[in-house]
Amino acid sequence: MILIADSGSTKTDWALVDQETTLRFNTQGINPVHQKREAILQILHEELLPNLDANEVQSVFFYGSGVRPELEAPMAEVLKGAFPKAETTEAHSDLLGAARALCGHNYGIASILGTGANSCLYNGVRIVMNTPAMGYVLGDEGSGAALGKRLLHDLYKGVLSEEIVNGFEYETGLTLPEIIDKVYRQPLPNRFLASLSEYVHRHLTDWLELRRLVMDNFSDFFRFNIAPYQRRDLVVSFVGSLAHYYQAELREVARSMGYTVGAVTRSPIDGLIHFHTEQ
Numbered sequence: 431m432i433l434i435a436d437s438g439s440t441k442t443d444w445a446l447v448d449q450e451t452t453l454r455f456n457t458q459g460i461n462p463v464h465q466k467r468e469a470i471l472q473i474l475h476e477e478l479l480p481n482l483d484a485n486e487v488q489s490v491f492f493y494g495s496g497v498r499p500e501l502e503a504p505m506a507e508v509l510k511g512a513f514p515k516a517e518t519t520e521a522h523s524d525l526l527g528a529a530r531a532l533c534g535h536n537y538g539i540a541s542i543l544g545t546g547a548n549s550c551l552y553n554g555v556r557i558v559m560n561t562p563a564m565g566y567v568l569g570d571e572g573s574g575a576a577l578g579k580r581l582l583h584d585l586y587k588g589v590l591s592e593e594i595v596n597g598f599e600y601e602t603g604l605t606l607p608e609i610i611d612k613v614y615r616q617p618l619p620n621r622f623l624a625s626l627s628e629y630v631h632r633h634l635t636d637w638l639e640l641r642r643l644v645m646d647n648f649s650d651f652f653r654f655n656i657a658p659y660q661r662r663d664l665v666v667s668f669v670g671s672l673a674h675y676y677q678a679e680l681r682e683v684a685r686s687m688g689y690t691v692g693a694v695t696r697s698p699i700d701g702l703i704h705f706h707t708e709q
Contacts, residue, residue, distance in 0.1 A: 431446060431447070431448050431486045431487045431488050431489075432446075432447045432448070432487075432488065432489045432490075432491070432706055432707070433445070433446050433447075433482075433487045433489065433490045433491070433513070433516075434447065434491050434492075434493075434699065434702050434703060434706060435460075435490075435491070435492045435493065435494070436493050436494075436524065436527055436531075436697060436698050436699050436702060437459055437460045437461070437492065437493065437494035437495065437524065438459050438494075438495050438524065438544050438545055438546070438670075440458075440459045440544070440545050440621055440624070441456055441457070441458060441459050442456065442457045442458065442459055442460050442494070443455075443456060443697050443699040444456065444457065444478060445699055445702075445703050446482055446487070447703055447706070447707060452703065453481075453482070454699075455478060455481050455482075457473055457474075457477035457478050458473060458477065459495070459545075459621075460473060460494055461494065461495055461496035462494070462496050462497060462501045462504065462505050462508075463496035463498070463501070464496065464618070467504070467508050470505075470508050471508060471511060471512065474508075474509075474512045475512070478512075479512065484512060484513050484514070484515070485514075485515045486515075487513045487515065487516050488515075488516055488517055488518070489516060489517065489518040489519075490509050490513050490516050490518065490519045490520065491518075491520050491522075491702070491706060492505065492506075492509055492520065492521045492522070493521075493522050493523065493524050493526060493527025493528075493530075493698075493702065494521065494522075494523070494524050494527075495523075495524045495545075495546055495548075497521050497522060497523045497524070498523065499523075501521075502520075502521045502522060503521075505521035506519045506520060506521040509521060524542060524548070525540070525542060525548050525549075525550050525557065525560065526550075526556075526557060527698055527702055528540045528541070528542050528548075528550075528669045528698050529550055529552035529557060530698075530701065530702060530705045531669060531695075531698030531699075531700070531701025531702045531704075531705065532667040532668075532669060532692070532693055532695075532698065532701060533552050533554065533667065534554070534701075534704075534705060535554045535555070536554050537552065537553055537554050537664065538552055538664055538665060538666075538667060538692070539551055539552070539656065539659060539661060539664050539665070539666045539667070540552050540667055540668075540669075541572075541651075541655075541656070541666055541667065541668045541669075541670075541673070542668070542669055542670050543572050543573060543574075543651070543668055543669075543670040543671075543672040543673040543680070544573065544574060544624070544669075544670030544671050544672055544673075545573060545574050545575055545620055545621060545624040545671075546563060546565070546566060546570050546573045546574075546575060546620065546624075547563055547569075547570045547571060547572040547573035547576065547651060547655070547670075547672075548560070548563040548655075549561055549563075549651075549655045549656060549659075549666075551659045551661065551664075559658075559659055561654070561655045561656075561658050561659070563655075565620075566579070566619075566620040566623060569654075570620075571647065571650035571651045571653075571654050571655060572647055572648055572650065572651025572652075572655065572672070573624065573647075573672060574623070574624030574625075574626075574627040574671065574672045575620045575621075575623040575624045576623075576647055576650075577624075577626070577627045577630060577643060577644065577647045577672070578622070578623030578624055578625070578626035578627060579623055580643045580646070580647060581598075581626050581627075581629070581630060581640075581643060582609060582623075582626070584639075584643065585598060586606055589639075590637075590639055591637075591639070594637055594639065594640075597633075598629065601629065602626075602629060624672075627672060627675075630643065630644065631675055631676070641679065644676055644679050645679055645682070645683055648676070648679060648680055648683040648684075649683055649687065652683065652684065652687050652689060653687075656689065662688055662689060665690045665691065665692035666684065666689050666690065666691055666692065667691070667692035667693040667694070668680065668691070668693070668694045668695070669694075669695050669696070669697065669698040669701075670696070671696055673694050673696075674694060674695065674696035677694050680694070681694075
């Protein structure tokens, strides 16, 4: 039994794989940067373990946002605590997971566009170059959180029309004081910001200004995160909900900037299953 996980800031996709079957589960997102050991174990015990027999799991491969190199060993220890009989317990960054899922054993550029954003140059074995994502406060261009920030900025700085502002507040039930509270006082503001991308997507064809926000968000992603690799000869492949739902806009921006988009998939879990069972 192999247990594979792909965890973003919002949710975690799990796959339990043996020679004949694949069982899939979902839990909330797990991020060792924002969550302590006890909180992670609580998620595992309450949301995952009721669905499977932990003693039957022989290998665990966890890929997650926030699993920086210095947190790989502590995260693996947390998993070992939940799966004590597992012979192999590994924790890696979601970026390596994306690269393995998208590129397999081939050279390429792998990118994540979901709640957060990241990218890397991958040589088929390991990540050889990474433009620092820097998180939703200092970076994360192209992400759902960055798009949410752009939307709120333009709504309340007078860039977008009063009609759009009124429509946004009516549909979401949000006001500026409530938004300030969610961003600066409530936990996980990146998830809140990213959730606003759903509003943009619903009205993408209603207001050209909202489509411009999306296009500018993707332009910044290529300009600040992909251009430093200086490898326009390689296709750029994507995982993540934002890349999936805004695929047409993503490909249009890439083409206009001289890049070729390869695979675009909402979740890397299928690619990871293939990587760990077919190699």
